[in-house]
Amino acid sequence: MTVLELSQRDARRLAVRAQLLTKERPADLFEVVRGLTAVQLDQTAYVAPNADLVAWSRLGSAYDPAELADALASLELLDFRGFARLPETLKLFRAEMAAWPSDGEPLDYQQYRADWVRANEGCRVDILERLRQDGPLRMRDLPDTCVRPWKSSGWTNNRNVSQLLEFMVQRGEVAIAGRDGRDRLFDLASRVYPDDPPVPLDEAKRLRDAQRLRSMGVLRSKGPACPGEPLDAGEAGERAVIEGVRGEWRVDPELLDQPFSGRTAILSPLDRLVYDRKRLLEIFDFDYQLEMYKPAAKRRWGYFALPILHNDRLVGKLDAMSDRKAGVFRVTAIHEDEPFAKTLAAAVQREIRDLARWLRLELVLPS
Structure with missing residues (x-):
């Protein structure tokens, strides 16, 4: 080949x-x-x-x-x-849902999850029945009748309902049916997903x-x-x-072999173009990390620095935040991987102004 x-x-x-x-x-x-x-x-x-x-x-x-x-x-x-x-893409996940916890010999952690769900079969049935009668509902409105608590060294420890709901979503029994503010609403998957084979x-x-x-x-x-x-x-x-x-x-x-006409864009740190940091280095030669979990003194570019794309290159990072209480979009720094030419600097400034307008916040630039 x-x-x-x-x-x-x-x-x-x-x-x-x-x-x-x-x-x-x-x-x-x-x-x-x-x-x-x-x-x-x-x-x-x-x-x-x-x-x-x-x-x-x-x-x-x-x-x-x-x-x-x-x-x-x-x-x-x-x-x-x-x-x-x-919605039409869900048919590509149904067979995987049916095979939960694994489409082959389950690994130890997958078997542990399956055993835990089986031990709490009563709670699973209670949740399904409550949703059948009253759904969609917030997680906190669902019963915790688990007989075996979820054990974890992380933040999910003893969060029985949230963990059980996650597995029920993976199994295709429960689905997210919208939001009530920041709370997700859960319902029976049969009432949310299309009935595609x-x-x-x-x-x-x-x-x-x-x-x-x-x-x-x-x-x-x-x-x-x-x-x-x-x-x-x-x-x-x-x-x-x-x-x-x-x-x-x-x-x-x-x-392949298609014409290319690039532009300047400011990206989210979770944008799929930049999400794989190893691929980012290999193809774009762009050093980047999301630094919100680092101590402030160890951050190079800022708490939530936004990658800056120009044509086919990633050229810098924008350190900025939306201060909605003050009504401003506050720019702390524009980190240039290499010094920006005048045309590039002007294009980046236009994007920053557009972003502030879209956010409906007053733009505040560093003095």
Whole structure:
């Protein structure tokens, strides 16, 4: 089989084009979700929630966050495994749900989860019955009749209902049916998911790998573990090597040999273009980490620094926050990986002003 040879610029442009970050913007929110396959629904709002930042960076200031809230409330988009997805994609997960906790010989932690759910069968039935009668409901409105508490060294210790609900979602019994403020609403999956026939497991995995590669442009065949949405392409697409980068990659051949017209964009730290930090270094030569979990003295770029894209290069980080109490979008610093030329500096300033307008906050720049 032929192995495609790409330059790093080719690989970067594949990735940027696949992520809908060229001058040719998508038409609406649904085209964004369809093109990206899944958009992470993290609620951290230091600047704005991730899904809204992702949509704004693709659609521009015409995007209204109410569109996402309305689409999730009406189930035109589904909150599944922490990502907004189109309802028709759920058929690609049904066989995996039916095979829970594993489609093969379960690993020790998977067997532990299955044994724990089995030990708390009564609570599982109680939750299903309560949802059948009164759903959708918030987690705190559901009964905890577990006879065996959930044990963990982390924050989930003794959080029986939240842990059981997570596994029931994975099993396809329960689904997220919207939100009440910041609280998720749970209901029977049969009342949330489309009644599409499941796609057989192996075919579903192949189709999901192909969708993921199409949304990312270029991926490793095997990537780091990532909850919710993997970071690899399996055997989808075609084999490729990238000049100056070790190992083999997979590329979506439909994205090859297309014209490229880049633009400047400010991205969320959880944007899928930058989410895989190893891939970010290999293809973009961009050193970046989300530093919100670091002590302030050890941060290089800021608590929630936003990566800055210009054409097919990531060129810096924006340290800024939305101070809604004061009504301002406060910029602390613009970190330039290399000194910005005048045209680049002007383009970045335009994006910052657009972001402040979209947030409906007064822009405050460093003095």
